[in-house]
Amino acid sequence: EAQVTQNPRYLITVTGKKLTVTCSQNMNHEYMSWYRQDPGLGLRQIYYSMNVEVTDKGDVPEGYKVSRKEKRNFPLILESPSPNQTSLYFCASSLGAGVMNTEAFFGQGTRLTVV
Amino acid sequence: GENVEQHPSTLSVQEGDSAVIKCTYSDSASNYFPWYKQELGKRPQLIIDIRSNVGEKKDQRIAVTLNKTAKHFSLHITETQPEDSAVYFCAPAGGGYNKLIFGAGTRLAVHP
Numbered sequence: 603e604a605q606v607t608q609n610p611r612y613l614i615t616v617t618g619k620k621l622t623v624t625c626s627q628n629m630n631h632e633y634m635s636w637y638r639q640d641p642g643l644g645l646r647q648i649y650y651s652m653n654v655e656v657t658d659k660g661d662v663p664e665g666y667k668v669s670r671k672e673k674r675n676f677p678l679i680l681e682s683p684s685p686n687q688t689s690l691y692f693c694a695s696s697l698g699a700g701v702m703n704t705e706a707f708f709g710q711g712t713r714l715t716v717v
Numbered sequence: 718g719e720n721v722e723q724h725p726s727t728l729s730v731q732e733g734d735s736a737v738i739k740c741t742y743s744d745s746a747s748n749y750f751p752w753y754k755q756e757l758g759k760r761p762q763l764i765i766d767i768r769s770n771v772g773e774k775k776d777q778r779i780a781v782t783l784n785k786t787a788k789h790f791s792l793h794i795t796e797t798q799p800e801d802s803a804v805y806f807c808a809p810a811g812g813g814y815n816k817l818i819f820g821a822g823t824r825l826a827v828h829p
Contacts, residue, residue, distance in 0.1 A: 633817075635817060637819075642821070643821065644806065644819050644820060644821035644822045645761070645806060645819040645822075646819075647816055647817060647818065647819075650815065650816060650817065652815060658815065660816055661816070661818070692760060692761070694817075696817075699810070699815045699817065703748075703749040703810040703811040703817070704749070705751065705763045705766065706751075706753075706761075706763070706808070706817065708760040708761050708762070709760065710760055711760055
């Protein structure tokens with residue numbers, strides 16, 4: 603079954619404790635991205651990756667890191683989480699971007715609370 | 718970068734009525750125009766999309782229309798049902814930007 607898998611689904615952590623949210627897709631998609639969703643603000647892109655070893659900032663990258671060592675995986679890293687990073691996070695993948703843009707497939711979401 | 722605006726931000730209709738949500742964008746090179754539906758507690762999922770060489774596309778009760786000259790496209794839902802209640806997002810793309818920008822969303826409530 604074609605899918606995007608995120609883990610964990612729920613996470614409560616303390617300020618400053620490094621954490622990683624994993625994202626994996628089995629559709630051989632080139633483009634992967636991370637979003638945060640906050641009430642009234644829609645889906646805001648944090649980082650995206652056009653392909654292996656190619657990553658770039660989205661609209662709200664501060665406080666986040668990503669890596670793309672393999673095509674299928676795109677983890678989101680919070681080196682020193684702060685309470686303003688409390689949010690619902692989605693990973694998404696699609697065949698391509700720009701002129702290759704197609705449907706985006708989303709993971710189940712990760713609800714992160716930083717206390 | 719691409720500027721995307723959705724209107725209205727909330728929409729309340731009676732069951733059976735029609736609903737229309739509009740998305741305006743700034744990048745004239747955009748060529749892919751999708752609409753996503755997000756039900757409460759779930760992930761966004763594509764419900765309909767259109768490419769720039771087509772003016773309208775229909776799938777049962779939902780349709781998308783595109784006006785490339787005016788740089789907007791709209792989602793039309795006819796004979797609305799309570800299960801249409803959700804947040805709807807547009808995400809025009811395919812132009813010169815690799816960022817995928819979503820509109821702020823429209824919360825649709827369909828009352829029985």
